[in-house]
Amino acid sequence: MSEIIRFDGVHKTFGDGPRAVHAVDDVTLTIGEGEIFGVIGYSGAGKSTLVRLINGLEPVTSGTLVVDGAEVSALGEKRLRSVRADIGMIFQQFNLFPSKTVAENVAYPLRVAGWDKARRDARVAELLDFVGLRDKAQVRPNKLSGGQKQRVGIARALAREPKILLADESTSALDPETTRDVLGLLRRVNAELGLTIVVITHEMDVVKYLCERVAVMERGRVVELGAVYDVFSRPQQEATRRFVGTSLRDRPSPEVLSRLAASHAGHLVTVGIQEDTGSSARLMRTLGEHRVDGAIVYGGITEIGERPFGSLTLALTGERAAIHQALAELRSFTDVQEYPELEELR
Ligand SMILES: Nc1ncnc2c1ncn2[C@@H]1O[C@H](COP(=O)(O)OP(=O)(O)O)[C@@H](O)[C@H]1O
Ligand SMILES: [Mg+2]
Known part of the structure; x- marks a missing residue:
């Protein structure tokens, strides 16, 4: 498997001096193309910061980060914007525009990218088909269930055919049944569209269901890394043992x-x-x-x-x-x- 994301001694520090926060502290790991990679950790472990480095929303403090062949740790803001456009992201709170319809929400990134209306409409129809929401195209988000909202979020994230999808606590606001539903859709995104997916979560069950490999984060560091079965069946760290304990x-x-x-x-x-x-x-x-x-x-x-x-x-x-x-x-x-x-x- 060829690599699509590589962290090499990456640090992200907020502030400086004695009050500096080492949100990401010397992280080295690679994510393979087409893989579903999990990052698990408790609140404050640095998971969201890690994904924000991948899509260039935060600059790396030191170390090397390569995403799809581009060394994002060495890029200026302008080039970062173009890397960002090739990466889809979904969020815990869905982040949909409440005043726009489902179709308009999905079309938004295409509009920003300057696609003309005919091309946009065709792409939106295709995406809504894929996520099973064609009949909701003209509805506003407040009429949708949580699971449907996240489907819209996924359709929007896929609009520009990214190679990578970042999912930050994408099911944490959902009930268990809806969670299964959304996780099933993420599996299809990986299997049918071939996207590499980085899944951030504090729930072991999400990792268990979706991922091939997992990194356990604690205080900015990756404290365990490996195949999901190996990491969870023989936890070496107290944090990992606690994740296993809360699930099992x-x-x-x-x-x-x-x-x-x-x-x-x-x-x-x-x-x-x-x-x-x-x-x-x-x-x-x-x-x-x-x-x-x-x-x-x-x-x-x-x-x-x-x-x-x-x-x-x-x-x-x-x-x-x-x-x-x-x-x-x-x-x-x-x-x-x-x-x-x-x-x-x-
Ligand atoms: N923009 C920021 N400015 C200052 N500190 C931040 C910022 N973003 C995150 N942090 C800090 O970095 C640490 C990791 O946060 P975060 O990446 O959000 O963790 P997680 O997603 O695992 O809960 C926390 O201590 C948090 O307070
Ligand atoms: Mg977070």
Whole structure:
């Protein structure tokens, strides 16, 4: 896959001196042409700034940023404007013109680009067909549902046939069902029109559904980067673990843990489940070989691309030494979390 976006040691700093904000802090990553790439992070992590660098809405402070062959980090404002025209963007709040009809909203970038009316009309009809809103052409946005508004946003972003679509929290204002709908449309934009899509989100489910690779951002930095399955099935950073936890709810909270400790005899441990290395069958077999009993008391398993992952929390009973040995063996192929703080309560 050839690359279409490359960040190389990119920094974006707002202000200077002690009050400087390092919104993007030494980011290096590449995005392949035709890929759906996810950027996940909590509020303030620097996600929006990262996409605003891509389309030149903010200049890079230092480092190199190349977008579709153009080194945007070295371009002046005038050239940046032309790069911007080749990149579509959709927003959480849709950003439609309330007084314009759906058709006029979609036609707007074409009007700005100087297309004549006949060509504009033909293109708008084609776009509204693609997003399934042909019958809403003459309606104003306030008559549309949230999902329909975002479809208009997508049609408008596609108007000038960009190669890249930036989606900044594009489903965060939508209910789960409408979210699926819009995400399905983004998949079609990628599969049928071949656009590279950069998806910014704070929801793991969005990344899980859409993306091939993901970058996890925290305080301006990319703290994890890789294939979605790899990043989420073996999170290395606390932030990533929290994203998995909020989507999967597989790990017990401290409150749940103390309740479990009170109501179950045995040693509580949480064991990671992954394809190949950490299957639940292998887990149970290992415990059996050491004559350790494991009652499953909490957990969650899901899958990405038909590959399972998650975790199980077990209350282990058996001889102390045997439990110790079983855990050592489990650690050789998966991650094991123990809770020493609970032992102190006993
Ligand atoms: N124009 C700006 N001026 C000053 N600080 C900014 C500006 N834009 C963003 N920031 C700061 O940069 C950091 C990252 O913001 P942002 O990129 O919006 O994060 P996210 O989209 O992940 O919530 C935040 O601390 C934010 O306050
Ligand atoms: Mg943001």
